[in-house]
Amino acid sequence: MSVEVSWSGLKKAAREGSWVFEVVPFKGETFDETAFDAAVKAANQIHQADIDRFCDGNMEWRFPTPTGIGFWCEYEMTGRQVTDFIGVLTAELEKQNVTATIRAVRQSQPKNLYENSDGMCLVMVLNGHRSVFQEGVLDFGWTAESHDLDAVVDCLLEWCAFEDAKYWIRHAQNSMQVEPGSVKELVHMYTRPVRELTSLIAETSDGRYRRMHVHPGGQLVVSLGSVAGSDWRVGLTALESIVRRLAPHIVWGGIARASTVALSYEHFMGYLWNHTKEFEEQPLHVLPWKLEARAELVLGFQVLGPLFEALPETPGWQVEYLDSGRTILRSSDLEPWFAQRADRELLREAFHQFPQITTQQDIES
Numbered sequence: 001m002s003v004e005v006s007w008s009g010l011k012k013a014a015r016e017g018s019w020v021f022e023v024v025p026f027k028g029e030t031f032d033e034t035a036f037d038a039a040v041k042a043a044n045q046i047h048q049a050d051i052d053r054f055c056d057g058n059m060e061w062r063f064p065t066p067t068g069i070g071f072w073c074e075y076e077m078t079g080r081q082v083t084d085f086i087g088v089l090t091a092e093l094e095k096q097n098v099t100a101t102i103r104a105v106r107q108s109q110p111k112n113l114y115e116n117s118d119g120m121c122l123v124m125v126l127n128g129h130r131s132v133f134q135e136g137v138l139d140f141g142w143t144a145e146s147h148d149l150d151a152v153v154d155c156l157l158e159w160c161a162f163e164d165a166k167y168w169i170r171h172a173q174n175s176m177q178v179e180p181g182s183v184k185e186l187v188h189m190y191t192r193p194v195r196e197l198t199s200l201i202a203e204t205s206d207g208r209y210r211r212m213h214v215h216p217g218g219q220l221v222v223s224l225g226s227v228a229g230s231d232w233r234v235g236l237t238a239l240e241s242i243v244r245r246l247a248p249h250i251v252w253g254g255i256a257r258a259s260t261v262a263l264s265y266e267h268f269m270g271y272l273w274n275h276t277k278e279f280e281e282q283p284l285h286v287l288p289w290k291l292e293a294r295a296e297l298v299l300g301f302q303v304l305g306p307l308f309e310a311l312p313e314t315p316g317w318q319v320e321y322l323d324s325g326r327t328i329l330r331s332s333d334l335e336p337w338f339a340q341r342a343d344r345e346l347l348r349e350a351f352h353q354f355p356q357i358t359t360q361q362d363i364e365s
Contacts, residue, residue, distance in 0.1 A: 003090045006103035007083070013104035013174070014082045020105040020174050021086075024068035029099050033069060036062060039092035040071070043085045063182045063189075070105055070176075072189065108177040109168055110203045119224045119260035120235035120338070122242060123268050124253040126152060126218040127305075144218035146192070148249040153191060155246055156212045156222060157184050160202040170199040187214075197263065213263050218251075221268060223260035232257065232338045240301065247303050248324035252295055254302035257341045269296055272347065295357050298350035300337025301330045309356040317353075329354075 010021055025031055040062075063070045086102060093100070126144035160167075160183075167183050169176060171190045178186055183200065190198040191214050199213045213221040222242065224235045239255045246253070262268040295302070304311075306325040313319070320328040331337055336346055351358055 002097065002099040003093050004101045005086055005090060006101065007086075009104035010086060010102070011079045011082050014079070020070060020072050020171075020176065021102060022065045022068045022070040022105050023093075023098075024101045024103065026099045026101070031098050031100065033062065035093065035096040035098055036069065036071075039089050039096070042092045043089040046084050046088055063186055064179050065105060065182075066177055066179060067106075068100070072171075072186075105174065105176045107175050109170070109175045110166070110201060110209065117259045117261045118341075119258070120232065120239055120255065121224075121258040121260060121262060121268060122222040122239045122253065122255050123265055124152070124220045124222070124243075124246065125251045125265075126220065127249055127251055128218045142217050149191060149214075149218075150188070152220060152246050152249050153187060153212075153214065154184075155242065156220070157187060157200070159222075159242060160200060160210045160212060162202055162204045162210075164205045166203045168199075168201045168203075170201070171196055190214075199263065209260070211260065215264060219265045221262060221264065223258075223262070233334075236301070236334065236338050243301075243303050243328075244322075247322055247326040247328075250303065250326075251305040251307075252303070254295070254299040255338075256299050257338050272297065272299075272342065297347055298329070298354050298357055300334055300342065301328070303328050304357065311354070311356065314353060329357075 013020065023036070063072070090102065125142075127148045128142050128144040130142060161180075165180065167178050167180060169178050169183070169186055169190070187198065187200055190196075197213060197215055199211060202210045209224075211221075211223045215221075222239065224238065236255065243250075243253050243255065256268070256272055258268060259271050262271055295304070295308075303322075304327045308327065311319050311327060311329060316332050318328075318330050318332055320330075322328065331350075336342065
């Protein structure tokens, strides 16, 4: 048999919702990637009804992996469906005289990723519209506009591009190392549209990390690696430049000294508030992508979209109006906000200074 199949790993990956596999050539062998087109087309046909449930009508994308050629399928399969699909794929590849192993993509993540979690984080909510529930599709209440998402992702991919960097992509429950040349294609592939959390982690040669997490519901979390022992101003300047560049594409954005392992807006906010009394009493997580003009708290640096009310002059704060219709609000004294995590009293005071930001507003559904 010229094609070997690692069945146990494939079925386990499919059950866990990370239906990503790769074809690895036998040692010393090579193959023409175009040989897979006909094989995948034939395998797709056995589950065309499942494929048609998705608006883009696609089941797989081909991309390079460190050890072979990867394939990503966008829906979960049962064990029997995996057996049928791989069976057809194997038979077609053998007709083309391909000699290889088919296996689930090996899970991989950077070493020591979570050891140094103190850093600088930026959270953004993208321009979008209220989502319309569709049967069989999770409703997150807010859908990012595709052109805004593409623009933001492209900017962040550029920001994460280091010389000699290593890259990992996490999608749903799958985490894999990817070649630099396939990063952009894969990140866009996983975020068009966004159905699951997709993360890109870039590691520099000296062990520093940059992360971007793209969520359903138009949320993005961006983080720098540990800033312990370094100047926090450098991290703030880097993230501020991103905010200014991306301001036209976002409804709300904020920068804080926070845990860089926070994957979501909820984790980010929970870490900052640390479950203070105000945090527990507020109607939290009814946020800008649903109400369009409310934030849960005031940070030392944030950008507000056009639907937020105009801000009055307030002692200790600077207000800047951008040409894009966004407003930047920043503290006149940044050190208490960023030299370490903002303490509760600082958050409480800012929360009550700007009721027009943090008070829920009635907006028609």
